[in-house]
Amino acid sequence: MRMSQRFTTTLREAPAGxxxxxQRLLLRAGYAQNLSAGILAALPLGRRAAQRLETLAREILxxxxxxxxxxxxxxxxxxxxxxxxxxxxLAGRGLTLGGSGDLAVAELVRAHVRSHRQLPAVLAQSAPAxxxxxxxxxxxxxxxxxxxxxxxxxxxxxxxLEKEFxxxxxxxxxxxxxxxxxxxxxxxxxxxxxxxxxxxxxxxLPQGAxxxxxxxxxxxxxxxxxxxxxxxxxxxxxxxxxDKVATPHSPTIETxxxxxxxxxxxxxxxxxxxxxxxxxxxxxxxFAVVRGDRELSETKxxxxxxxxxxxPASDAEIAAVGAVPGYASPLGLEDAWVVVDxxxxxxxxxxxxxxxxxxxxxxxxxxxxxxxRKVADIAAARPGELCPCGxxxxxxxxxxVAHLERHPALGGCTYWDETGAEQPVALLxxxxxVYRLLACMAEIHNDERGLNWPSAETAPFDVHMTLLSSKTxxxxxxxxxxxxxxxxxGYSVLFDDRGDSPGVKFNDADLIGVPVRITxxxxxxxxxxxxxxxxxxxxxxxxxxxxxxxALRELxxx
RNA sequence: CGGGGUGUAGCGCAGUUGGCAGCGCACCGCGUUUGGGACGCGGGGGUCGGCGGUUCGAGUCCGCCCACCCCGACCA
Numbered sequence: 001m002r003m004s005q006r007f008t009t010t011l012r013e014a015p016a017g018x019x020x021x022x023q024r025l026l027l028r029a030g031y032a033q034n035l036s037a038g039i040l041a042a043l044p045l046g047r048r049a050a051q052r053l054e055t056l057a058r059e060i061l062x063x064x065x066x067x068x069x070x071x072x073x074x075x076x077x078x079x080x081x082x083x084x085x086x087x088x089x090l091a092g093r094g095l096t097l098g099g100s101g102d103l104a105v106a107e108l109v110r111a112h113v114r115s116h117r118q119l120p121a122v123l124a125q126s127a128p129a130x131x132x133x134x135x136x137x138x139x140x141x142x143x144x145x146x147x148x149x150x151x152x153x154x155x156x157x158x159x160x161l162e163k164e165f166x167x168x169x170x171x172x173x174x175x176x177x178x179x180x181x182x183x184x185x186x187x188x189x190x191x192x193x194x195x196x197x198x199x200x201x202x203x204x205l206p207q208g209a210x211x212x213x214x215x216x217x218x219x220x221x222x223x224x225x226x227x228x229x230x231x232x233x234x235x236x237x238x239x240x241x242x243d244k245v246a247t248p249h250s251p252t253i254e255t256x257x258x259x260x261x262x263x264x265x266x267x268x269x270x271x272x273x274x275x276x277x278x279x280x281x282x283x284x285x286x287f288a289v290v291r292g293d294r295e296l297s298e299t300k301x302x303x304x305x306x307x308x309x310x311x312p313a314s315d316a317e318i319a320a321v322g323a324v325p326g327y328a329s330p331l332g333l334e335d336a337w338v339v340v341d342x343x344x345x346x347x348x349x350x351x352x353x354x355x356x357x358x359x360x361x362x363x364x365x366x367x368x369x370x371x372x373r374k375v376a377d378i379a380a381a382r383p384g385e386l387c388p389c390g391x392x393x394x395x396x397x398x399x400x401v402a403h404l405e406r407h408p409a410l411g412g413c414t415y416w417d418e419t420g421a422e423q424p425v426a427l428l429x430x431x432x433x434v435y436r437l438l439a440c441m442a443e444i445h446n447d448e449r450g451l452n453w454p455s456a457e458t459a460p461f462d463v464h465m466t467l468l469s470s471k472t473x474x475x476x477x478x479x480x481x482x483x484x485x486x487x488x489x490g491y492s493v494l495f496d497d498r499g500d501s502p503g504v505k506f507n508d509a510d511l512i513g514v515p516v517r518i519t520x521x522x523x524x525x526x527x528x529x530x531x532x533x534x535x536x537x538x539x540x541x542x543x544x545x546x547x548x549x550x551a552l553r554e555l556x557x558x
Numbered sequence: 559c560g561g562g563g564u565g566u567a568g569c570g571c572a573g574u575u576g577g578c579a580g581c582g583c584a585c586c587g588c589g590u591u592u593g594g595g596a597c598g599c600g601g602g603g604g605u606c607g608g609c610g611g612u613u614c615g616a617g618u619c620c621g622c623c624c625a626c627c628c629c630g631a632c633c634a
Contacts, residue, residue: 012583012595013570017627028569037626137627252634271634288634296634312634326634469592503594510594521593 001044001461002483003496003508006030008043010508020207022442023139025451029511031438031460038136038144042435045512048460049453050434053179054126054149056457057432060175061168063151066124071104073128078278079103081308097130102405102429103278105152109413109425116156116417119425120164123152129433140439141399142209147435153428156415158408161426165406168430172201172402179441180454183401186212189226189303197303201402203440208398213381217391224395225299227381228388231343240349240363247360251326253292256360260351267292268344268352268364270328272318275307278411285313285321289330289340289372290379291347297380301339304376322355329353329361330370338372341379399440402432451513452535456556461494463552464514464535466505468521479520482530482548489549490558510535516555518548 008030015034018024026032031046042050058064074087080096081103087095105123113119129148136144153168155161169185176183181203188198200223202212213227214220222228250256257264271288286305290296298310315325321336323329329352330338344350345366352364366372383395409424417423445452453459463486467479476497483495494514496505509517519531524542532551533540543551 009568009584011569015569016571017564019628034626134632269634273634290634328634471592499592501592501594501596503592503596506594508595519593523593 001492001494003494004498006044008045010511018139020138020141020443022207022444022446022451023141023439025446025511025513026139026439026442029451029508029513031442032140032435034139038133038142040140040143040145040435042147045460046435046438049458050147050438052460053438053458054147054434056178057149057175057434058124060178061151061171061430063122063124066122066151069105069108069123069125069152070127071101071125073097073130075099075101075104078280079107081278098132100403100405100429100431101125101150101152102407102427103411105427105429106407106410106413109154109410109427113154113413113415113425116415116423119154119156119415120160121154123154125150126434137209138207138439140435141205141207141443143435143439146433149432149434151430153430154410155426155428156417157423157426161406161408161428164428165404168404168428169199172404172430176201176203176401178455179437179458181401181437181440181444183440184221185404186214187220187222187226187228188403189223189299197406199404200400201404202396202398203401204396204398205440205443206397207443210398210400211395212398213383213385213393214396215387215389215391215393218387218389220387220389220393221396222381223299225297225380226303227385227393228377229381229385229393230388230390231341231346233346233348237348239365239368242364242369243362244354244359245362246358247327248358250360256351257292260360262351264292265347266350268329268347268350269294269296270323270330270353271296272313272323272325272328273298273301273310274313274317275302275305276309276311277306278308284337285317286310287321287323287328287330287333287336287338288378289338289344289352291341291343291350294341294343294379297378300376300378300380304339304374304378324353324355324357327353327355327357327359329355329364330372331355331361331364332370338370339374339376339378340366340372342375342377343379345375399436400433401437401440402430405429405431446513449507450511453513453515456515459514460512461514462491462556463493463516463518464496464509464512465493465518465520466496466502466509468502468505468519468523469499470522472522475520475522475525478525478530478545482518482520482545486549486552489552491549491552491556516552 011028014024014028030043033041074095077094077096080099082096082099126149129146133144136142153164183201183203185199186202188200211224250259253264269290269292273286274283275286276283318325349363351360354361385393387393407427410427413425414422456462486493515535517533524531527542529542529544531540532543
């Protein structure tokens, strides 16, 4: 591309209100443009960089033979894997933007996969993606708009799934290595069967707005909402008899604990949620109980129950199962789906609601006074909580850049094996947010002069060629010829053929950050060729014109 | 959802007691210049976020709304 024909120019000053250094540079150099909060357009440089990053990712992830598909940008709610969104079609049906695509792929698999001969198969797509966020910030680092490279690995059974999962995990590590980004997998939560099905890849970055919990002792890492942690008995008192007490105006844990003058850890917190399920299953009310000083992890509860989304229950829905909002407890509720945190059975003599306005019960004990349909880990860990290994969990800031999800038996999808038996199809799905990955790299790989991509394959061009204008016209014609030759040899070149002064051109080259630079000038030609220099630093070397392709081959490895 | 801040040319910003809409960069033309953001002369570009109000007169004062940025809290 010739800079004289470029659609955008560089900005001397970044748009106001952009704090992150890398993002400021992306905007100044003309990679991206902010259109609205968290909604960015990719300009030609940014689109190219993302395209090349995606090519690199496909290569390293082994997607060369993948069969391309394209899922529609909007999906009916029951295929998105997400909860309801405000988008509706003209007939009033709920539609969803975004989502993993896994359920939509299941539709394709159900219709087309019959035989073991069709497996394994890999489908892939790269498409604009939407991920809403209450408070997007940091440009592409946490944008709502983006582009997702997704691959769907269809496999004949659970062991093949585990093998593929291992392979893909290793390849992801390689990819992030090549991006010089130290991303690692973190646990994203366990599902109804107690298995970790999803893994998020996390790039630690001080500027990141996502948080994980990390154990410095054993290396355990997990999403904030998914982290497992040790529970300890809050007291080892013997169970005392139930005791109903009047607790007027105490509908929250806070007010209750203050009224009774007890720590919140001696209370049971009742949380009513309505679970929405995929596949047309009727929503159900879930009554979750955690210790009063804890918060419920919706991530854990979702995975435990198989719900795709949870919403707070209305007072009417709570009353329908015989509970009283603010004074609810699991005692005496016959039909409710009660789930209690594993800490509750370890905590004797809690204060819980009496299911009567203005009253609570003291000395409520799990097992003696009530039981739940399930006792499980449903409370959210906080920094400082103890890791299962015993050390303290630390919170780490960063960004989620990729997601892997395992489906050992994709809903309703089966094939006939060699013996004629029906077997479930397994799916491993990968999602990689391309622009977010680019933004992470921009935050890490920059200096006071601009962006500094770690390699040509992650930069928008292989080479940045700067022509310094002359009176003789010789550099001009040599540069044009070299531009043609390099292009014919398969190198992509950003050719600065503008008439601007050298300072402008060098500064723009530093800002854009292509790692390999060629300068064509009268001086260099006098010295026997063109100058070859790396953005990262070091001296310029003069290379004879005819040796430039060979020098590039050595530098770029292609 | 709460608190704070900002909306003026493509970008960054000034605009005094209410009295002709400005500066730097960028852009266009001509000329000079060319190894680290050159210079001269000339030029173009505005619904001052929107709507309403006060006033002879509003970028400026008042009201409502919108957008964006920052901080805080999501919640039982």
